[in-house]
Amino acid sequence: xxxxxxxxxxxxxxxxxxxxxxxxxxxxxxxxxxxxxxxxxxxxxxxxxxxxxxxxxxxxxxxxxxxxxxxxxxxxxxxxxxxxxxxxxxxxxxxxxxxxxxxxxxxxxxxxxxxxxxxxxxxxxxxxxxxxxxxxxxxxxxxxxxxxxxxxxxxxxxxxxxxxxxxxxxxxxxxxxxxxxxxxxxxxxxxxxxxxxxxxxxxxxxxxxxxxxxxxxxxxxxxxxxxxxxxxxxxxxxxxxxxxxxxxxxxxxxxxxxxxxxxxxxxxxxxxxxxxxxxxxxxxxxxxxxxxxxxxxxxxxxxxxxxxxxxxxxxxx
Amino acid sequence: xxxxxxxxxxxxxxxxxxxxxxxxxxxxxxxxxxxxxxxxxxxxxxxxxxxxxxxxxxxxxxxxxxxxxxxxxxxxxxxxxxxxxxxxxxxxxxxxxxxxxxxxxxxxxxxxxxxxxxxxxxxxxxxxxxxxxxxxxxxxxxxxxxxxxxxxxxxxxxxxxxxxxxxxxxxxxxxxxxxxxxxxxxxxxxxxxxxxxxxxxxxxxxxxxxxxxxxxxxxxxxxxxxxxxxxxxxxxxxxxxxxxxxxxxxxxxxxxxxxxxxxxxxxxxxxxxxxxxxxxxxxxxxxxxxxxxxxxxxxxxxxxxxxxxxxxxxxxx
Numbered sequence: 001x002x003x004x005x006x007x008x009x010x011x012x013x014x015x016x017x018x019x020x021x022x023x024x025x026x027x028x029x030x031x032x033x034x035x036x037x038x039x040x041x042x043x044x045x046x047x048x049x050x051x052x053x054x055x056x057x058x059x060x061x062x063x064x065x066x067x068x069x070x071x072x073x074x075x076x077x078x079x080x081x082x083x084x085x086x087x088x089x090x091x092x093x094x095x096x097x098x099x100x101x102x103x104x105x106x107x108x109x110x111x112x113x114x115x116x117x118x119x120x121x122x123x124x125x126x127x128x129x130x131x132x133x134x135x136x137x138x139x140x141x142x143x144x145x146x147x148x149x150x151x152x153x154x155x156x157x158x159x160x161x162x163x164x165x166x167x168x169x170x171x172x173x174x175x176x177x178x179x180x181x182x183x184x185x186x187x188x189x190x191x192x193x194x195x196x197x198x199x200x201x202x203x204x205x206x207x208x209x210x211x212x213x214x215x216x217x218x219x220x221x222x223x224x225x226x227x228x229x230x231x232x233x234x235x236x237x238x239x240x241x242x243x244x245x246x247x248x249x250x251x252x253x254x255x256x257x258x259x260x261x262x263x264x265x266x267x268x269x270x271x272x273x274x275x276x277x278x279x280x281x282x283x284x285x286x287x288x289x290x291x292x293x294x295x296x297x298x299x300x301x302x303x304x305x306x307x308x309x310x311x312x313x314x315x316x317x
Numbered sequence: 318x319x320x321x322x323x324x325x326x327x328x329x330x331x332x333x334x335x336x337x338x339x340x341x342x343x344x345x346x347x348x349x350x351x352x353x354x355x356x357x358x359x360x361x362x363x364x365x366x367x368x369x370x371x372x373x374x375x376x377x378x379x380x381x382x383x384x385x386x387x388x389x390x391x392x393x394x395x396x397x398x399x400x401x402x403x404x405x406x407x408x409x410x411x412x413x414x415x416x417x418x419x420x421x422x423x424x425x426x427x428x429x430x431x432x433x434x435x436x437x438x439x440x441x442x443x444x445x446x447x448x449x450x451x452x453x454x455x456x457x458x459x460x461x462x463x464x465x466x467x468x469x470x471x472x473x474x475x476x477x478x479x480x481x482x483x484x485x486x487x488x489x490x491x492x493x494x495x496x497x498x499x500x501x502x503x504x505x506x507x508x509x510x511x512x513x514x515x516x517x518x519x520x521x522x523x524x525x526x527x528x529x530x531x532x533x534x535x536x537x538x539x540x541x542x543x544x545x546x547x548x549x550x551x552x553x554x555x556x557x558x559x560x561x562x563x564x565x566x567x568x569x570x571x572x573x574x575x576x577x578x579x580x581x582x583x584x585x586x587x588x589x590x591x592x593x594x595x596x597x598x599x600x601x602x603x604x605x606x607x608x609x610x611x612x613x614x615x616x617x618x619x620x621x622x623x624x625x626x627x628x629x630x631x632x633x634x
Contacts, residue, residue, distance in 0.1 A: 125631075150620075161477075292467075295463050310456070
């Protein structure tokens with residue numbers, strides 16, 4: 001009990017810090033005493049931000065975990081098997097075809113392309129020899145580059161490039177009440193995983209093992225990709241692209257707690273959420289009152305961790 | 318060898334025909350000037366076509382995979398980063414006043430030196446964990462592109478438009494002195510790779526085989542990789558980043574000649590690279606009236622080829 005408490009305290013502190021840090025000064029006192037201004041900023045900006053950062057972090061970490069399971073490859077993640085790039089293509093197309101659409105349409109386009117891209121890539125590589133662990137992410141990168149090339153070209157033709165760059169840059173500074181609620185869709189993945197975890201654990205063992213236990217491999221892989229695509233699309237629309245998170249968090253957790261998804265998916269979700277929250281707090285306080293996009297901070301911190309994991313892998317061989 | 322005679326002859330004929338077609342087709346007024354301009358472009362095509370084809374070929378030998386290109390080393394994102402930073406920090410004096418030749422050398426030098434520094438500090442025995450090295454390149458590439466995005470978003474839109482010109486490959490406006498410098502850099506490397514072709518053939522068989530046959534794989538791979546980096550840096554600095562040109566020509570050469578003899582492949586890919594650029598530019602000038610860009614046609618073709626080959630590989634497995 002005491003151990004659990006000690007573990008929870010830093011997490012609570014992080015959440016509190018995320019709620020307090022910001023341009024407008026809000027002390028804990030002014031909230032307790034019910035200062036209206038403070039409460040307003042709190043409700044319309046601070047809470048949405050904290051919630052969306054947390055959900056984006058845990059959503060991406062879980063997506064990475066699911067992808068690593070269904071590809072049986074530890075380096076698979078939304079940004080290494082082309083899901084993010086495909087989603088981007090959908091977003092660019094949506095901007096060209098329906099310039100004045102609502103967020104819902106945008107999401108549908110983005111989601112549709114993310115799904116098509118992911119399933120297509122998984123389908124293409126599903127029979128590839130598994131011994132080449134690092135080939136899949138490299139192929140995914142090539143795939144992502146091709147898809148990205150298409151969207152770059154379209155954006156270039158329609159003069160949307162800077163616009164899209166701005167949109168995709170992982171950044172939570174525009175998140176206020178009324179603009180972030182879409183991210184609750186990321187909860188679908190969390191809930192889905194509760195029902196799914198067992199199936200995924202079986203799928204990890206391979207198609208034959210799944211078959212012999214009477215589980216349809218294709219069905220599980222298909223629906224898992226759907227769930228992941230919704231999550232990635234939603235995060236991309238509300239927050240932009242957040243690199244590396246999907247690779248590193250599940251790997252760190254798997255190193256410590258093993259591969260039993262049913263036991264680890266909560267840990268993956270929590271770690272992803274808190275990790276992104278920490279990055280976000282850093283990005284807000286580094287050059288306060290301005291802020292650095294969280295993508296940059298995440299890129300540097302998570303990139304360093306990823307490199308460390310890779311070097312470790314190198315040494316192990 | 319007998320089998321490969323046939324496509325060689327036709328390849329040579331196609332080369333000559335496209336060459337003449339490109340040089341002499343179209344407007345006959347102001348002929349000398351037009352031919353002079355086109356002749357310079359032909360030289361650029363030859364240089365870029367040959368160097369990117371051969372560097373891809375050599376790269377595919379050392380990584381044992383026909384699906385990868387030197388593009389995944391992250392050189393392109395590095396090129397993008399350098400250009401973005403130059404524009405962002407208003408180093409336009411470099412772009413305008415500094416000689417284009419100095420500029421070119423600067424970009425090539427920065428790219429090559431950083432690769433060299435990275436290779437010095439990050440891996441001891443490259444031949445055992447080549448895939449990890451590639452993945453490290455990929456991570457660094459992703460990091461670079463998020464830094465570029467950050468600066469591109471902050472950039473003044475006019476400045477951004479100018480930057481765009483640098484980020485998409487074009488064959489117009491190449492300075493003559495730069496061209497000469499590029500030739501001086503590229504030709505020795507191509508000769509060296511040609512002389513080294515037997516070693517490359519052995520490296521293609523895999524590290525263990527190569528070691529058994531008495532090759533210092535570590536040294537050889539490092540050397541070839543550095544040569545590849547210089548070639549890609551030169552062609553990126555000359556016309557802009559092109560990812561799939563080499564991929565397309567190398568794979569077409571495998572398909573046409575069905576051999577792994579390096580001398581055949583070397584010549585074939587070079588010719589194909591040259592033809593591809595000539596035809597691409599011919600179509601751009603005569604058919605599309607400059608509405609599109611030769612590199613985009615080639616990149617799309619290469620992208621589709623990538624999927625076709627993955628599909629075939631899947632069926633084989």
